[in-house]
Amino acid sequence: MISWRKHYKKGLIAIGLLLSTSASIYGQDGDPKNGEKLFKANCTACHALGKQVIGPDLKGVVDRLKTEQGLDTDWLHKWIKDNKALRASGDKYANEVFEKFNKTEMLAFPNLTDKDIDDILAYTTNPPVEEPKKEATAVAAGDSASTPAADKTVTSIMIISLLAIAGLLVWILLKLRQLVKLGQSEELSDLSKSRVKSFSEIYEKYHMVGKGLLAILAILAAYGVWNWVMWIGVYKGYKPDQPIYFSHKIHAGEQKIDCQLCHSSAKYGKVSEIPSMNVCMNCHRTISEYNADHYMEPGKDKAFYDEEIKKIYAATGWDPATQQYTGKTTPVEWTRIHNMPDFVYFNHAQHVVAGEKAIINSFNKKNPDNKIDVVCKACHGKIDTMNVVQMANDFTMGWCIECHRTTEIDMTNGYNKDYFKNLHDKLKKQYPQDGGKITVDAIGGLECGKCHY
Numbered sequence: 001m002i003s004w005r006k007h008y009k010k011g012l013i014a015i016g017l018l019l020s021t022s023a024s025i026y027g028q029d030g031d032p033k034n035g036e037k038l039f040k041a042n043c044t045a046c047h048a049l050g051k052q053v054i055g056p057d058l059k060g061v062v063d064r065l066k067t068e069q070g071l072d073t074d075w076l077h078k079w080i081k082d083n084k085a086l087r088a089s090g091d092k093y094a095n096e097v098f099e100k101f102n103k104t105e106m107l108a109f110p111n112l113t114d115k116d117i118d119d120i121l122a123y124t125t126n127p128p129v130e131e132p133k134k135e136a137t138a139v140a141a142g143d144s145a146s147t148p149a150a151d152k153t154v155t156s157i158m159i160i161s162l163l164a165i166a167g168l169l170v171w172i173l174l175k176l177r178q179l180v181k182l183g184q185s186e187e188l189s190d191l192s193k194s195r196v197k198s199f200s201e202i203y204e205k206y207h208m209v210g211k212g213l214l215a216i217l218a219i220l221a222a223y224g225v226w227n228w229v230m231w232i233g234v235y236k237g238y239k240p241d242q243p244i245y246f247s248h249k250i251h252a253g254e255q256k257i258d259c260q261l262c263h264s265s266a267k268y269g270k271v272s273e274i275p276s277m278n279v280c281m282n283c284h285r286t287i288s289e290y291n292a293d294h295y296m297e298p299g300k301d302k303a304f305y306d307e308e309i310k311k312i313y314a315a316t317g318w319d320p321a322t323q324q325y326t327g328k329t330t331p332v333e334w335t336r337i338h339n340m341p342d343f344v345y346f347n348h349a350q351h352v353v354a355g356e357k358a359i360i361n362s363f364n365k366k367n368p369d370n371k372i373d374v375v376c377k378a379c380h381g382k383i384d385t386m387n388v389v390q391m392a393n394d395f396t397m398g399w400c401i402e403c404h405r406t407t408e409i410d411m412t413n414g415y416n417k418d419y420f421k422n423l424h425d426k427l428k429k430q431y432p433q434d435g436g437k438i439t440v441d442a443i444g445g446l447e448c449g450k451c452h453y
Helices: 004-020 022-027 032-042 061-069 073-088 092-100 114-125 134-183 186-193 199-205 207-230 248-254 277-284 302-316 348-354 356-366 397-406 414-419 424-430
Strands: none
Touching: 032 114, 061 073, 061 114, 073 092, 073 114, 199 207, 277 302, 348 356, 356 397
């Protein structure tokens, strides 16, 4: 006989288990792959999976909300679409979250459909496993395979070189032995008696040649000293290590960040200052990890860049766990690369603003195979390709003068058009040999007082 009571109890248990896991099932109804795209496009500025950033950790948020607060995904839909309205309605948990995270206002996403939100929740519940990069594996395998061959080749070259050196030494010893025997012969002994034995006699015979050689040596020595003196303070190629590693290729090259976003005073002041750490935190308050998919410098890995970001946090006193400043700051002693002497006056704003178009055009005419698109590159080189910044030019007085003599002034910009309104036609008539071209030296660009105090 069938016990219906027994089967009834089993049915109740099954229904209970189904209801207890309903949140997880609901959260997985969406498309995790599409949710990943939506998450990266809308959420990564403030949220991450597995750790707290500005907002809470969203990994498993559906299950966590169901377990801890007894709330389902309908609450999440309301919170994501308009959290401000949800708080205004008096929702207890919504206001608790707002208070817990320092009253940081979360953006509203009314543009996201219910399907989009379900996809995002599915991604936070069950993120798709990333496929291993085949290219990286292949490269690694190739490197491991080629390493023994490379080592074998180097060893062979070293052995051959040592054998060649040993053979050369033996040959030299044999030749020396022959010369010693030859010097001991009677024929050479007789010849040595008739040779000039005194240096004074030699000098008396060839004094004109000697004086000429001494004069040439003196001239060469003077030129060498002069050349050495003229290159004092020239540090072309200088690229020091910095206390916090900063790759301009990543920021200006890969991420296309404008130079003046960090070096803002270059446009408005004499000096292009080193940015303060607060400028770094404008971005790195939310960017706590390096995205290795963009670019990876040879010899570096993701862990290296992440450690450098942590140095920024330590210097500014930022606690990523609490998303607050602790007040414990540490000054960063940057090593200045481009440092003009005190007796040299160089106004960045004058070159970046007034001379921007003229400098770019002049540089591109002189370097058709190495054109620039930003005026900064004319002096500092292609900074967007440098991992470690270096001095790209001499920065000597002659280098500056050559630029002032060859750079044609842009008389069409607002600054020059108004400032040289009365002199424009006069200057064009004064320099007809170049087709009316007016270079910087024509308007006083070579006057000593323009660059020296």
